[in-house]
Amino acid sequence: MYILSVISLIMGSLSILYFIFLTILNAGAGFSLFWILLSALCFCIYVIIKNRRKIKEYVPKFIRYVVLIIFISLIFIFIILEGFIVKDSIKKDNYEYTDYVIVLGARVKGTKLSLTLSHRLDTAYDYLIKNVESKAVLAGGQGPGEDISEAEAMKKYLIQKGIDEDRLIMENKSTNTQENIKNSFEIIEETNENSAVTIVTSDFHVYRAKGIANKYFQEVQGIPTETHPPLIIHYYVREFFAVIKDIVL
Numbered sequence: 001m002y003i004l005s006v007i008s009l010i011m012g013s014l015s016i017l018y019f020i021f022l023t024i025l026n027a028g029a030g031f032s033l034f035w036i037l038l039s040a041l042c043f044c045i046y047v048i049i050k051n052r053r054k055i056k057e058y059v060p061k062f063i064r065y066v067v068l069i070i071f072i073s074l075i076f077i078f079i080i081l082e083g084f085i086v087k088d089s090i091k092k093d094n095y096e097y098t099d100y101v102i103v104l105g106a107r108v109k110g111t112k113l114s115l116t117l118s119h120r121l122d123t124a125y126d127y128l129i130k131n132v133e134s135k136a137v138l139a140g141g142q143g144p145g146e147d148i149s150e151a152e153a154m155k156k157y158l159i160q161k162g163i164d165e166d167r168l169i170m171e172n173k174s175t176n177t178q179e180n181i182k183n184s185f186e187i188i189e190e191t192n193e194n195s196a197v198t199i200v201t202s203d204f205h206v207y208r209a210k211g212i213a214n215k216y217f218q219e220v221q222g223i224p225t226e227t228h229p230p231l232i233i234h235y236y237v238r239e240f241f242a243v244i245k246d247i248v249l
Contacts, residue, residue: 004049005046008042009046011042012043013039015038015039016039018234019032019033019036021230022035022231027231031234078240081240082236085208085236085243088207088224089203089204089207090203090224095127095221095223096196096221097134097196098131098195098197098220099188099192099196100188100195101124101128101134102136102139102181102184103136103138103200103201104139104140104200105141105150105151105174107146108140108149108150109145109146110145110146110147111147111148111153115228116228117153117154120201121154122225123200123224124158125161125163127198127223128163128167134198135168136163136169137170137188138158138168138171139171139184140154140171140174141172142172151172154170155170169187171187177208177209177242178212181199181209185197185216197213197217197220198221198222198223199213199221200222200223200225201222202227202235203225203226204232205224206222207222207239207243208239208242208246210222211246
């Protein structure tokens, strides 16, 4: 129990520091508050362990066991699901040829690509160079703080790198991953209903993107791109909740 209390105290402290780091870095969006909640939970666990004798005295055994089972089950689910997310995040040496590659959008600051989006586009560029018959659907609408749509920003970037404009199709209406994929497939199906498709997105995002495509459309190939190292933990944890949301809703 002593070791568990120390771990809880350390995790609580690190979660607060990570939240401060994300705030300074201006990253993580609204989900960064999760680290404050996690910190509070860790400190609560620490207090519970320190006062476990009083808790045993006043809290019925049945309630204590139910809470413990729920807690352990949640940890088990988290580990299993993160395992699937990590599995799909591992980049392969080679990828099969497909008719279309869907590049999922990410934040644009004014007209400037975010680091996440530039990583996705560089990976898509490499794929398009190797597969000269493939076309790209650039998926992403215009959000707050964006002077142009993500799709337009992506198109300009790839044209500057030498990709023929005729190979680039803009999907500029979507506002989230579900819409990115749904709208992109609708565009593809207008041309050819049996097209093979590859999705390019961030490593932590591949499992969810493939799941959405498989659920509504077809099996796809997913190519992961790297995530900025300081944000890896944040995005992989956030993705767990995003996947749970997709399953529930």
